[in-house]
Amino acid sequence: MENFNFQCGTNIIFGKDSELTVGQEVKKVANKVLLVYGGQSAKKSGLIERITQSLKAKGIEWVEISGVQPNPRLSLVKEGIALCRQEAIQFILAVGGGSAIDTAKGIALGVPYQGDVWDFYIGKATPQSAIGVGVVLTIPAAGSESSIFTVVSNEEECLKIGYGSELIRPVFAIMNPELSYSIPKYHVAAGSTDIMMHTLERYFTNATDVDLTDRLCEGLLKTMLEEVPRAMEEPTNYAARAEIMWAGSLSHNGLMDTGRIGDFASHEIEHELGAIYDIIHGAGLAVIFPAWCKYVYQHDVARFVQFAVRVMNVEQDYQKPEETALAGIRRLEEFFVRIGMPTRLSQLEIGDDRWEEMADKCTGNDSRTVGSFVPLRKVDILNIFALCK
Amino acid sequence: MENFNFQCGTNIIFGKDSELTVGQEVKKVANKVLLVYGGQSAKKSGLIERITQSLKAKGIEWVEISGVQPNPRLSLVKEGIALCRQEAIQFILAVGGGSAIDTAKGIALGVPYQGDVWDFYIGKATPQSAIGVGVVLTIPAAGSESSIFTVVSNEEECLKIGYGSELIRPVFAIMNPELSYSIPKYHVAAGSTDIMMHTLERYFTNATDVDLTDRLCEGLLKTMLEEVPRAMEEPTNYAARAEIMWAGSLSHNGLMDTGRIGDFASHEIEHELGAIYDIIHGAGLAVIFPAWCKYVYQHDVARFVQFAVRVMNVEQDYQKPEETALAGIRRLEEFFVRIGMPTRLSQLEIGDDRWEEMADKCTGNDSRTVGSFVPLRKVDILNIFALCK
Numbered sequence: 193m194e195n196f197n198f199q200c201g202t203n204i205i206f207g208k209d210s211e212l213t214v215g216q217e218v219k220k221v222a223n224k225v226l227l228v229y230g231g232q233s234a235k236k237s238g239l240i241e242r243i244t245q246s247l248k249a250k251g252i253e254w255v256e257i258s259g260v261q262p263n264p265r266l267s268l269v270k271e272g273i274a275l276c277r278q279e280a281i282q283f284i285l286a287v288g289g290g291s292a293i294d295t296a297k298g299i300a301l302g303v304p305y306q307g308d309v310w311d312f313y314i315g316k317a318t319p320q321s322a323i324g325v326g327v328v329l330t331i332p333a334a335g336s337e338s339s340i341f342t343v344v345s346n347e348e349e350c351l352k353i354g355y356g357s358e359l360i361r362p363v364f365a366i367m368n369p370e371l372s373y374s375i376p377k378y379h380v381a382a383g384s385t386d387i388m389m390h391t392l393e394r395y396f397t398n399a400t401d402v403d404l405t406d407r408l409c410e411g412l413l414k415t416m417l418e419e420v421p422r423a424m425e426e427p428t429n430y431a432a433r434a435e436i437m438w439a440g441s442l443s444h445n446g447l448m449d450t451g452r453i454g455d456f457a458s459h460e461i462e463h464e465l466g467a468i469y470d471i472i473h474g475a476g477l478a479v480i481f482p483a484w485c486k487y488v489y490q491h492d493v494a495r496f497v498q499f500a501v502r503v504m505n506v507e508q509d510y511q512k513p514e515e516t517a518l519a520g521i522r523r524l525e526e527f528f529v530r531i532g533m534p535t536r537l538s539q540l541e542i543g544d545d546r547w548e549e550m551a552d553k554c555t556g557n558d559s560r561t562v563g564s565f566v567p568l569r570k571v572d573i574l575n576i577f578a579l580c581k
Numbered sequence: 582m583e584n585f586n587f588q589c590g591t592n593i594i595f596g597k598d599s600e601l602t603v604g605q606e607v608k609k610v611a612n613k614v615l616l617v618y619g620g621q622s623a624k625k626s627g628l629i630e631r632i633t634q635s636l637k638a639k640g641i642e643w644v645e646i647s648g649v650q651p652n653p654r655l656s657l658v659k660e661g662i663a664l665c666r667q668e669a670i671q672f673i674l675a676v677g678g679g680s681a682i683d684t685a686k687g688i689a690l691g692v693p694y695q696g697d698v699w700d701f702y703i704g705k706a707t708p709q710s711a712i713g714v715g716v717v718l719t720i721p722a723a724g725s726e727s728s729i730f731t732v733v734s735n736e737e738e739c740l741k742i743g744y745g746s747e748l749i750r751p752v753f754a755i756m757n758p759e760l761s762y763s764i765p766k767y768h769v770a771a772g773s774t775d776i777m778m779h780t781l782e783r784y785f786t787n788a789t790d791v792d793l794t795d796r797l798c799e800g801l802l803k804t805m806l807e808e809v810p811r812a813m814e815e816p817t818n819y820a821a822r823a824e825i826m827w828a829g830s831l832s833h834n835g836l837m838d839t840g841r842i843g844d845f846a847s848h849e850i851e852h853e854l855g856a857i858y859d860i861i862h863g864a865g866l867a868v869i870f871p872a873w874c875k876y877v878y879q880h881d882v883a884r885f886v887q888f889a890v891r892v893m894n895v896e897q898d899y900q901k902p903e904e905t906a907l908a909g910i911r912r913l914e915e916f917f918v919r920i921g922m923p924t925r926l927s928q929l930e931i932g933d934d935r936w937e938e939m940a941d942k943c944t945g946n947d948s949r950t951v952g953s954f955v956p957l958r959k960v961d962i963l964n965i966f967a968l969c970k
Contacts, residue, residue: 193823195596200589206839207584401820404804404828411796418792431790434582438839439793447836450595450827 193401193451200445202338203364206438208430210368211239211328214285215246217364221324222283224253226276228296229287230260234330237374243287243328255279262473263345263352263466264291264298266310272299273309276323283324286362289383290334290343290473296325297342297360313344313353322359330371332437333383333474335390335444337365345467351553352467354459365441369433377424381531382474384420384436388413389477390443393459396488396495396565399452406498409448412439413503420531457563458484461573464550471540478533479540482525483580488566489517496520537581547577582790582840589834591727592753595827597819599757600628600717603674604635606753610713611672613642615665617685618676619649623719626763632676632717644668651862652734652741652855653680653687655699661688662698665712672713675751678772679723679732679862685714686731686749699735702742711748719760721826722772722863724779724833726754734856740942741856743848754830758822766813770920771863773809773825777802778866779832782848785877785884785954788841795887798837801828802892809920846952847873850962853939860929867922868929871914872969877955878906885909926970936966 205213218225225247227240234240235258247254257272275281276299286296300322302309311317327337336342340361343354375383395409415435423432442448461484462476489496497513500506500520509515525535534540551573554562561567568576594602607614614636616629623629624647636643646661664670665688675685689711691698700706716726725731729750732743764772784798804824812821831837850873851865878885886902889895889909893916898904914924923929940962943951950956957965 193596193820193827195599197592197594199592203586203588204839205586207582210584401823403807404801404824404831407800407804408797411800412793415793415796431582434790434840435793438582442793450593451823 215250219250264295269298273302289331293336294342327365332440338445352463385474394449394454397452455565478528485521604639653684658687662691678720682725683731716754721829727834741852774863783838783843786841844954867917874910
């Protein structure tokens with residue numbers, strides 16, 4: 193087990209009607225907020241109205257910025273920064289999923305910083321402070337509601353880059369599973385894939401003696417295998433929605449990698465797809481990850497056997513561990529197919545014409561490797577693309 | 582799934598040599614501390630010297646109070662309160678296991694309170710504030726290093742009562758598994774039993790649709806079943822010690838009961854044993870819990886079957902679920918025996934002469950019930966004593 197540091201101070205307020213507490217939670221830290229959300233659905237559903245009523249009841253002022261899109265844009269982050277400065281706002285309330293929250297986190301980093309907020313994403317600067325962020329979660333997926341991460345797309349440069357800092361872990365996350373009832377099926381599947389991937393990226397590690405976190409990861413993944421199809425078949429099944437929503441946070445708040453070192457190569461490769469093709473993140477991951485598994489499983493067959501048996505319920509072939517390992521990967525791929533995710537680049541209408549460009553960007557023109565389980569070079573990424581073309 | 586609130590802000594600093602960071606961690610919050618620990622072992626091992634060196638290096642003053650015993654005494658808590666006031670101390674550093682930490686938490690509650698700190702334990706008053714507590718953990722057991730709980734014994738009144746408040750969740754917990762190498766075998770077993778019990782008390786719940794937390798509980802318990810015998814056979818096995826230490830925190834920091842309602846009847850009954858007989862807490866739990874299981878399993882046979890199959894590895898008898906349920910309870914009892922725990926009151930030299938008194942104290946003379954899975958009355962507690970006499 194590796195030495196580690198873990199602290200997850202986000203105050204989780206989970207359950208039915210929990211969004212009605214938002215005014216009370218904000219009041220503890222601010223009297224004026226920037227409200228960040230996507231667009232019509234939150235407005236139409238009445239959620240924004242309920243939230244602003246709750247703010248109003250506590251005498252909290254707000255300014256709105258909406259129009260957050262998937263693969264959230266740097267340009268909107270910059271608009272938000274300017275607005276916060278202009279309005280002297282010191283707290284941001286994100287309403288939505290990862291895109292709204294990651295936009296809010298980008299703004300939070302940028303407000304007290306004199307330079308270009310993009311500096312933090314490209315490693316040119318390290319933030320010394322950030323203003324606070326609170327969340328009303330509607331889409332369980334990114335886990336951003338209690339994580340330290342933000343991922344933003346620089347649309348001008350076709351770059352999608354993540355950044356992590358304790359400074360931007362949300363102060364509170366209000367999570368009412370009912371708010372996720374209206375998510376379209378495809379997005380439930382994509383969001384759930386992202387949730388599973390946050391654990392899978394940590395599960396495949398070279399750290400030894402991590403039995404406890406292995407088992408926590410396995411428990412979370414097994415829950416998702418059961419609950420995701422249930423939530424898709426019965427959109428208003430509270431239990432299924434609640435399990436998925438809580439799994440989404442636990443998958444990415446740092447718990448699942450205590451004592452271990454995550455890989456995250458599939459995320460990095462997917463970010464290249466997302467930056468160019470603006471695809472849904474979870475869909476991109478469902479394509480890349482099974483191919484990554486097939487490409488690297490021989491590095492640690494025993495771990496893939498453990499995954500196959502404990503998570504994917506494969507009957508172990510004791511004589512042929514490789515068969516068992518491959519059966520586990522196959523079952524995961526079948527699961528993605530079952531929930532309607534693509535597993536081939538062609539299904540996302542991505543040809544091979546920009547593979548080189550993406551592999552170059554991902555590895556800094558082959559100057560650095562990607563991932564830790566098996567550090568990948570440019571050629572490996574091209575091989576992985578070939579496995580899922 | 583029940584609505585819940587979860588926030589665990591304790592900064593966990595886990596791993597080899599982590600105690601060397603103590604000066605740095607304290608410095609963030611205080612310049613003078615009360616150092617609370619047990620006795621000779623921490624001193625002899627050189628741990629106290631390493632800690633005070635680290636404090637000194639950061640210019641932090643300290644005052645010591647030692648002599649903490651298992652079933653920590655209210656009298657020592659009161660001494661600590663007086664000392665903090667006299668020395669104008671606003672932060673307490675506990676070094677040890679649950680007894681040192683719970684003493685520190687009691688002191689932390691008492692310092693800013695004008696009345697008798699025992700008021701909080703007996704529900705006569707609610708604390709409005711507390712001074713901060715930090716921890717260097719040496720004994721994984723109580724989970725107090727990142728929990729909201731403190732349990733203190735009022736030796737004059739033969740009462741052992743717990744109290745919980747976010748105000749006393751430690752600011753940081755420094756956890757070096759190597760510090761647990763020297764714990765005597767019997768105490769490893771007793772501490773580990775306590776860790777398992779914190780999860781078991783939450784596992785047996787009437788809350789439905791809690792699959793994710795069920796699986797997290799099961800993963801933690803399975804890890805303990807494997808690692809505890811390993812740590813006892815190989816006291817310097819870092820991996821085993823590390824898994825147990827981290828499990829100890831996760832078992833009691835609130836994660837394992839998100840969305841569910843714990844039972845804790847066995848803990849309450851054991852507190853009565855501890856208050857009168859001053860036995861080791863984990864040993865008392867190993868006696869009470871299997872008897873509790875046998876007494877209540879018919880309330881939810883399916884849950885006990887799940888426990889038997891998923892945790893205790895019992896081959897399911899589909900025709901006879903009760904047999905499977907009972908086999909699971911039997912295996913748990915056998916595990917306690919294997920690690921050297923008592924499973925009968927007689928092994929603790931506890932006769933039946935004070936059963937009535939304990940059952941009366943536990944239920945307020947039969948005026949309230951204990952536990953939530955099956956609310957127990959006085960007669961039930963007497964029946965449970967009879968099952969483990």
